[in-house]
Amino acid sequence: xxxxxxxxxxxxxxxxxxxxxxxxxxxxxxxxxxxxxxxxxxxxxxxxxxxxxxxxxxxxxxxxxxxxxxxxxxxxxxxxxxxxxxxxxxxxxxxxxxxxxxxxxxxxxxxxxxxxxxxxxxxxxxxxxxxxxxxxxxxxxxxxxxxxxxxxxxxxxxxxxxxxxxxxxxxxxxxxxxxxxxxxxxxxxxxxxxxxxxxxxxxxxxxxxxxxxxxxxxxxxxxxxxxxxxxxxxxxxxxxxxxxxxxxxxxxxxxxxxxxxxxxxxxxxxxxxxxxxxxxxxxxxxxxxxxxxxxxxxxxxxxxxxxxxxxxxxxxxxxxxxxxxxxxxxxxxxxxxxxxxxxxxxxxxxxxxxxxxxxxxxxxxxxxxxxxxxxxxxxxxxxxxxxxxxx
Amino acid sequence: xxxxxxxxxxxxxxxxxxxxxxxxxxxxxxxxxxxxxxxxxxxxxxxxxxxxxxxxxxxxxxxxxxxxxxxxxxxxxxxxxxxxxxxxxxxxxxxxxxxxxxxxxxxxxxxxxxxxxxxxxxxxxxxxxxxxxxxxxxxxxxxxxxxxxxxxxxxxxxxxxxxxxxxxxxxxxxxxxxxxxxxxxxxxxxxxxxxxxxxxxxxxxxxxxxxxxxxxxxxxxxxxxxxxxxxxxxxxxxxxxxxxxxxxxxxxxxxxxxxxxxxxxxxxxxxxxxxxxxxxxxxxxxxxxxxxxxxxxxxxxxxxxxxxxxxxxxxxxxxxxxxxxxxxxxxxxxxxxxxxxxxxxxxxxxxxxxxxxxxxxxxxxxxxxxxxxxxxxxxxxxxxxxxxxxxxxxxxx
Numbered sequence: 022x023x024x025x026x027x028x029x030x031x032x033x034x035x036x037x038x039x040x041x042x043x044x045x046x047x048x049x050x051x052x053x054x055x056x057x058x059x060x061x062x063x064x065x066x067x068x069x070x071x072x073x074x075x076x077x078x079x080x081x082x083x084x085x086x087x088x089x090x091x092x093x094x095x096x097x098x099x100x101x102x103x104x105x106x107x108x109x110x111x112x113x114x115x116x117x118x119x120x121x122x123x124x125x126x127x128x129x130x131x132x133x134x135x136x137x138x139x140x141x142x143x144x145x146x147x148x149x150x151x152x153x154x155x156x157x158x159x160x161x162x163x164x165x166x167x168x169x170x171x172x173x174x175x176x177x178x179x180x181x182x183x184x185x186x187x188x189x190x191x192x193x194x195x196x197x198x199x200x201x202x203x204x205x206x207x208x209x210x211x212x213x214x215x216x217x218x219x220x221x222x223x224x225x226x227x228x229x230x231x232x233x234x235x236x237x238x239x240x241x242x243x244x245x246x247x248x249x250x251x252x253x254x255x256x257x258x259x260x261x262x263x264x265x266x267x268x269x270x271x272x273x274x275x276x277x278x279x280x281x282x283x284x285x286x287x288x289x290x291x292x293x294x295x296x297x298x299x300x301x302x303x304x305x306x307x308x309x310x311x312x313x314x315x316x317x318x319x320x321x322x323x324x325x326x327x328x329x330x331x332x333x334x335x336x337x338x339x340x341x342x343x344x345x346x347x348x349x350x351x352x353x354x355x356x357x358x359x360x361x362x363x364x365x366x367x368x369x370x371x372x373x374x375x376x377x378x379x380x381x382x383x384x385x386x387x388x389x390x391x392x393x394x395x396x397x398x399x400x401x402x403x404x405x406x407x408x409x410x411x412x
Numbered sequence: 413x414x415x416x417x418x419x420x421x422x423x424x425x426x427x428x429x430x431x432x433x434x435x436x437x438x439x440x441x442x443x444x445x446x447x448x449x450x451x452x453x454x455x456x457x458x459x460x461x462x463x464x465x466x467x468x469x470x471x472x473x474x475x476x477x478x479x480x481x482x483x484x485x486x487x488x489x490x491x492x493x494x495x496x497x498x499x500x501x502x503x504x505x506x507x508x509x510x511x512x513x514x515x516x517x518x519x520x521x522x523x524x525x526x527x528x529x530x531x532x533x534x535x536x537x538x539x540x541x542x543x544x545x546x547x548x549x550x551x552x553x554x555x556x557x558x559x560x561x562x563x564x565x566x567x568x569x570x571x572x573x574x575x576x577x578x579x580x581x582x583x584x585x586x587x588x589x590x591x592x593x594x595x596x597x598x599x600x601x602x603x604x605x606x607x608x609x610x611x612x613x614x615x616x617x618x619x620x621x622x623x624x625x626x627x628x629x630x631x632x633x634x635x636x637x638x639x640x641x642x643x644x645x646x647x648x649x650x651x652x653x654x655x656x657x658x659x660x661x662x663x664x665x666x667x668x669x670x671x672x673x674x675x676x677x678x679x680x681x682x683x684x685x686x687x688x689x690x691x692x693x694x695x696x697x698x699x700x701x702x703x704x705x706x707x708x709x710x711x712x713x714x715x716x717x718x719x720x721x722x723x724x725x726x727x728x729x730x731x732x733x734x735x736x737x738x739x740x741x742x743x744x745x746x747x748x749x750x751x752x753x754x755x756x757x758x759x760x761x762x763x764x765x766x767x768x769x770x771x772x773x774x775x776x777x778x779x780x781x782x783x784x785x786x787x788x789x790x791x792x793x794x795x796x797x798x799x800x801x802x803x804x805x806x807x808x809x
Contacts, residue, residue, distance in 0.1 A: 389731070393731060396727050396737075397714075399715050401715070408720070
């Protein structure tokens with residue numbers, strides 16, 4: 022509908038003029054005949070997530086490219102958002118109320134107590150993953166060891182390769198496990214070299230290969246990456262070591278798992294013996310991550326999202342945690358802190374539109390276009406992103 | 413003779429009569445001769461003295477009288493049958509026959525003989541015989557066969573009389589104009605006949621007035637003559653004459669009555685439109701005036717429609733009337749698919765919004781087609797074809 026509205030003549034001429042003149046000048050000129058917010062109204066220079074508060078709500082803050090590379094090179098941002106980031110040549114995250122709430126909870130946590138589980142839930146495209154990204158950035162800045170799984174359903178739905186595990190009846194996902202180890206390494210190398218955490222016991226992989234007690238966790242990870250066959254077991258070892266170290270107050274651990282409900286899906290697309298679909302608990306990767314989301318350790322925080330699109334057809338009626346996790350999953354997490362993620366508020370919506378205008382992402386601005394966008398998208402961030410692609 | 417032939421084969425036998433009548437009028441002497449010649453009995457009768465003249469009813473008149481009598485009788489029996497039928501019908505329906513109106517008859521017929529025929533004229537009906545049988549022209553000549561009308565022999569006396577009248581009016585107006593000019597006054601431009609929003613009677617309507625069949629060319633002549641009359645500067649002097657043949661173009665929005673908003677418990681104005689139809693979807697839409705733009709469709713928000721096209725359909729009347737964010741919408745819709753449901757809601761919103769916008773906006777909404785119900789339905793598949801229109805791929809063999 023927006024595209025079909027003809028632009029008004031003065032604006033058209035204005036746009037033509039801006040094409041003719043140098044881009045810098047054009048940017049300085051008032052391109053749109055509407056009250057424009059100052060950049061400070063929708064952007065904030067505060068990159069320290071610890072200092073984010075109500076003042077910064079609905080504003081965009083920028084993540085430095087090297088930090089983005091460290092945090093999200095192995096996934097963690099939705100693909101289409103990643104594309105937009107590339108187009109905008111900057112990684113900007115909005116400070117959402119749900120994100121602030123979550124960070125505020127973590128900030129005020131008593132880490133002597135058992136790990137608290139936070140479950141982000143909400144409808145499709147409301148920004149659960151990006152709020153998790155915000156929390157991850159907080160974790161990085163506050164020296165948490167990050168145990169981040171970008172998207173669990175990838176393992177259950179699109180495994181790169183499957184192999185029979187050493188344990189009878191279990192399936193290994195060696196490539197996926199190794200990829201996760203690489204991701205873990207890129208996120209945590211700096212911190213782990215500083216902390217110098219040592220393994221507490223010997224790990225014997227085969228007759229000739231073993232990781233002796235007292236070697237660093239980084240060595241353990243590197244072995245897993247080098248010997249893909251043992252990647253899954255390495256993950257199990259790594260996570261139990263991390264849990265132990267955290268309980269001994271040597272480090273703080275932030276577990277962030279996106280699409281956590283995939284661990285409790287009735288079936289996967291992984292085929293076992295006799296071409297039978299297997300359940301997620303028969304995958305060797307499942308158990309370590311369920312262990313680390315248990316409450317029997319301290320100095321940790323778990324941020325989990327439950328997502329409708331993590332499920333398959335027939336299991337997508339509701340986005341509520343109880344429905345998505347099922348009885349088993351719900352009982353595994355109980356008690357947890359639910360954090361509801363909603364569509365944009367009016368303020369957030371206005372700020373997002375301003376950001377898009379600032380990035381010249383929206384170039385057609387007929388009268389009342391923002392109102393139309395608001396009602397058409399129902400203030401859903403993802404729908405807004407899709408709608409503005411063609412504007 | 414050629415003139416007489418126009419009356420058709422029935423009258424042929426009277427031709428001699430006419431000719432002789434004419435002869436009698438023009439030259440009684442010839443008649444005398446004819447009479448003396450004793451060609452036929454009739455002729456001798458016509459030439460007879462006044463005492464026998466009352467027998468001289470022309471053959472045409474006789475035939476006409478006969479037909480008129482038959483027609484009267486026919487109509488009488490028809491009327492009687494209609495009255496009896498009406499009473500029977502009223503009894504069948506358990507109503508009082510005395511107060512049974514034509515509307516009741518129509519309803520009863522529709523109830524008793526439900527018809528799936530598309531064309532309304534093809535469905536069963538029971539109407540008063542005056543409406544069913546067309547009116548006949550009264551006799552156009554006296555008992556002696558002499559026409560009343562001076563233009564009788566044109567074949568369409570009423571029509572040509574009308575043309576003459578128009579010219580008469582024009583001549584009068586021209587004379588008037590000349591006189592006025594001589595006196596130095598001009599026509600009042602304020603009083604000029606404004607023909608916008610009017611049109612001439614259609615051919616059918618004109619034929620009904622004239623009780624004569626005219627062809628297309630003649631109708632064009634009529635409209636041209638009327639146009640010329642209207643274009644004269646003093647045409648307002650013969651406004652009455654013009655109005656007899658002009659009818660106003662219907663203004664749709666004035667015809668449709670706009671419902672008055674009601675007030676709900678919170679004191680907000682609201683209008684509910686029931687029977688919002690599109691394809692096989694049907695629903696009802698409530699619009700509440702001081703609102704925040706909240707849209708509720710079957711208890712959900714606008715995400716009820718996953719497709720953007722459908723969302724746009726719902727929002728379009730609001731955007732068009734610039735009421736986005738000013739009213740609340742509640743819609744219940746069932747049946748059909750998303751696009752049908754969205755179309756039904758769109759129509760419902762547009763119809764309800766009429767109560768909250770000014771007349772000008774209503775008119776522009778009508779012109780935009782927002783108030784027009786979309787009657788299109790799915791077209792059936794045809795046998796021997798792949799779909800409604802598409803044929804199977806042609807293969808040589």
